[in-house]
Amino acid sequence: MHRAVYALVLWCLWGMTAYAGPISATYTCERSVKIPTVFAQDKDAGSIVVMILEGALIQLAITPAASGARYADTTDQSGYVWWTKAEAATLSWFDAQTGQETFVYRQCRKSDDEVPG
Numbered sequence: 001m002h003r004a005v006y007a008l009v010l011w012c013l014w015g016m017t018a019y020a021g022p023i024s025a026t027y028t029c030e031r032s033v034k035i036p037t038v039f040a041q042d043k044d045a046g047s048i049v050v051m052i053l054e055g056a057l058i059q060l061a062i063t064p065a066a067s068g069a070r071y072a073d074t075t076d077q078s079g080y081v082w083w084t085k086a087e088a089a090t091l092s093w094f095d096a097q098t099g100q101e102t103f104v105y106r107q108c109r110k111s112d113d114e115v116p117g
Helices: 002-014
Strands: 019-028 034-042 046-053 056-063 069-072 079-085 088-095 100-110
Touching (some): 046 079, 056 079
Antiparallel strands (some): 056 069, 069 079, 088 100
16 A cells, blocks of 8 residues: 555656655554655755645645744645654644644654655
């Protein structure tokens, strides 16, 4: 299954203007939820992460962060926020109306079963 997910993400990245050296990883979060991710560079958007979450393909762009890397929707609308630092990550939902972030998964760690790449 991971090969199929990775192929789907690469196919989506193919349509981007340019990307360099995608890096793939699977994160295992609380409740044993696995989130396959691919990190890449886009000529226009900069660093991005593409992930499969609850059957949906999510693409987020890097945004300013004091520590680690923060990826979010850059349209200032409600959407997911993916924070990474070293081997850890968190996923939250940003509500544009209230300006609040609510955690979806707090304890995500890179898994040993990396997405093939």
